Amino acid sequence: MIEIAAPAIAVRDLGKSFGAVRAVDGLTFEVGAGRVLGLLGGNGAGKTTTIGMLMGLILPDSGTVTILGRDMPGERAALLEAMNFESPYVDMPHRLTVRQNLTVFGRLYRVPALTERIARLAADFELGAFLDRKAGQLSAGQKTRVALAKALLNQPKVLLLDEPTASLDPDTADWVRTRLEDFRATTGATILLASHNMPEVERLCDDVVILAGGRIEDHGAPDDLIRRYGRDTLEEVFLDVARRRRALAAADAETLP
Amino acid sequence: MTNAPEPIRGARAATAFSPTRVGAMVLRYWYLLSNSWPRAIELVYWPTVQMLTWGFVQLYVAQNSSFFANAAGLFVGGLLLWDVLLRSQQGFAFAFLEELWSRNLGNLLMSPLRPSEFIVALMAISMIRLAIGVIPVTLLAIPMFGYNIWGLGLPLIAFFVNLVMTGWAIGLVIIGILLRQGMGAEALAWSLMFLMMPITCVYYPVATLPAILQPLAWALPPTHVFEGMRAIVIDHSFRLDLMAGAFAMNVLWMIGAVVAFYKLLAGARRAGSLLQQGE
Missing domain, CATH: 3.40.50.300 (P-loop containing nucleotide triphosphate hydrolases)
Structure with missing residues (x-):
């Protein structure tokens, strides 16, 4: 067969x-x-x-x-x-920092070892420089990188x-x-x-x-x-x-x- | 050919109610409050302004009326309980509106967050907003106007539970309408409760209303609470019948609100309005 x-x-x-x-x-x-x-x-x-x-x-x-x-x-x-998705037509909360946003979504997706996962994605997507900056203060390119990191949080x-x-x-x-x-x-x-x-x-x-x-x-x-x-x-x-x-x-x- | 479903990590747990996801939403809102001090101040600002206004009205009236002099706290007590009702509804609906304002709703709706978890999170957030907004004002009323609402003791719990249930039931219907109709229905979150204010008799007895409106007033759970508050302040008696009536009605209201919310959500899924959350 x-x-x-x-x-x-x-x-x-x-x-x-x-x-x-x-x-x-x-x-x-x-x-x-x-x-x-x-x-x-x-x-x-x-x-x-x-x-x-x-x-x-x-x-x-x-x-x-x-x-x-x-x-x-x-x-x-x-x-x-x-599953996950990414679109430029939705945003993440502007008042939350990138790290806070990824933490919230990581918990929504019940990602194991979340701190390590965020650190890994921050390295892969070069988020380190603005990980503690509010999402509303990011450029379009930075927002896309964060959105992609969020989309890949749960692998x-x-x-x-x-x-x-x-x-x-x-x-x-x-x-x-x-x-x-x-x-x-x-x-x-x-x-x-x-x-x-x-x-x-x-x-x-x-x-x-x-x-x-x-x-x-x-x-x-x-x-x-x-x-x-x-x-x-x-x-x-x-x-x-x-x-x-x-x-x-x-x-x-x-x-x- | 194999058609067996692929294993999904924690698939069974994914379908169950998750306190972790509820906690994530509460954390999201806590981050918002802690990152945005104007929001935290706004929570306290209006209740304080209202309390000061009605407190001074009460002082003035009490100086010119023996009835009001003997019923200290009638206005301030009414106002504080009204704030519990209003803030529980607004806390519930505004926490949801935050997701629309920040264009984050799509992320949440396409995440594993269940509607039931979202609702429970909104309830928890509403309690946090209520605590921040109302507790300081109740404490301020003690030195300012000599009115201690905490002195009501156990009846205060009955008042609180009933008012919060009503606030949540109305908040739930409002977010259902927001899901179905989009931001065009935003004004409801701000204004719907004020429609109830004259009918629920916050500052005056039901008997003051025209006879034709009185049955309508008694059909609203908060009316029972405000009458119960006046019974304590004026007659120094706790009306268990009023609280039981309010609670029974609130249970029905909550069931009706949950049914309405899920019907509106299903309608939004059919109409595709979950992907069109603009005006």
């Missing part, structure tokens, strides 16, 4: 509407354990709603989400101890990243990507990355799913997609997909009575 590891993330026929808007429409994909999947799509494509359903924050109308072989949101409580098996390098300068963004590569290499964690930064996706992701209008427009490994579309970069592929979709929508509109 051949044993195939269950995917770390399995999404089947996932659907969600908000009123008349179909935000996610029959999404099906899998992320193998230890792989990095890029979730691409324009604004309103359904990325955030999908991530919300993966975290159990949004209840789907239809379909299932299975993470590490467990049902989300049915086993949300147990799963969230093995998650599944890590969700929502535009982790948005608004960072190229040097800091490159530094963050290197840390993520290190994390993946040392832990074998599964990562789902939502990003508009195509070079970042090309560098970090094994596979990508391109969303539009809540559906999968295309998917595959970045190199395969580039080859299949006859392009040089993933950004050009993304633009091809977006323009093709716009053209189809315009054609549909013209044929309507």
Whole structure:
């Protein structure tokens, strides 16, 4: 008998509407354990709603989400101890120091040997110079490093990243990507990355799913997609997909009575 | 093909209520207070201003009325108990609002923190805020106006428990609405309790209200507490019936508030509003 590891993330026929808007429409994909999947799509494509359903924050109308072989949101409580996320669209309390924030989140995730873990992350993410500074006094780059340290506190098996390098300068963004590569290499964690930064996706992701209008427009490994579309970069592929979709929508509109 | 779930460290414990996570949230709030002295001062500021104002009103009225001269502490006692009610509700709701103001709610909602643990943490934080805000003022009232609310003894515990339960029940519904409606409902945290103030008869007996409003007043647990306080100050008698009635109502209010909170949370999950916590 051949044993195939269950995917770390399995999404089947996932659907969600908000009123008349179909935000996610029959999404099906899998992320193998230890792989990095890029979730691409324009604004309103359904990325955030999908991530919300993966975290159990949004209840789907239809379909299932299975993470590490467990049902989300049915086993949300147990799963969230093995997951974490990072997004520039949430902050940590500004009045607390970096060390205090990491202590609070470490306790929420019940991280063993927390003091040592924080010291380790402070070394890895070069937080030492501002570990006792209030989070509200940090630069954007420093905040991202702290947010990533928080996301890795519990050494998650599944890590969700929502535009982790948005608004960072190229040097800091490159530094963050290197840390993520290190994390993946040392832990074998599964990562789902939502990003508009195509070079970042090309560098970090094994596979990508391109969303539009809540559906999968295309998917595959970045190199395969580039080859299949006859392009040089993933950004050009993304633009091809977006323009093709716009053209189809315009054609549909013209044929309507 | 193997489809067995991956082992997750402490998975069984993760689903259980965790005092560690409750402690983490209380610690988070303690850090906030200790790092931000204006917040700590604000907790004491308003109760002190209110107590001084009503204390002087009471002095003035007592100088011109034998009834009030013989019922010392009617206004200051009412005010201090009102503050217990108001601060327990605001302490509960404001601790939650801190997460919205700091855009930290997403981090918490995507952490293993259970709603029940969050609620218990908010209760503990509310007690801390209450202690910081009200205890100094009750002590200040002793030399300033010769009124010692601690002299009420055991009845004070009954008053306190009932008022705090009401404050928490209302606070719980408010944070449920905040989760469902976002920051647009923030004003409720500041103002909802004041809607109750005239009806719960903080400074005057229920009989003062128009007859049509009196049944409504008696339907509110704090009314029983304020009437009970007046029974002690004026008649020197402890009305167990009033406290038992208030407690029974508060139990119902708490159950209703918990049900409402979980329904609002489920509604927020369906509507996707947990990811849209702006205005």
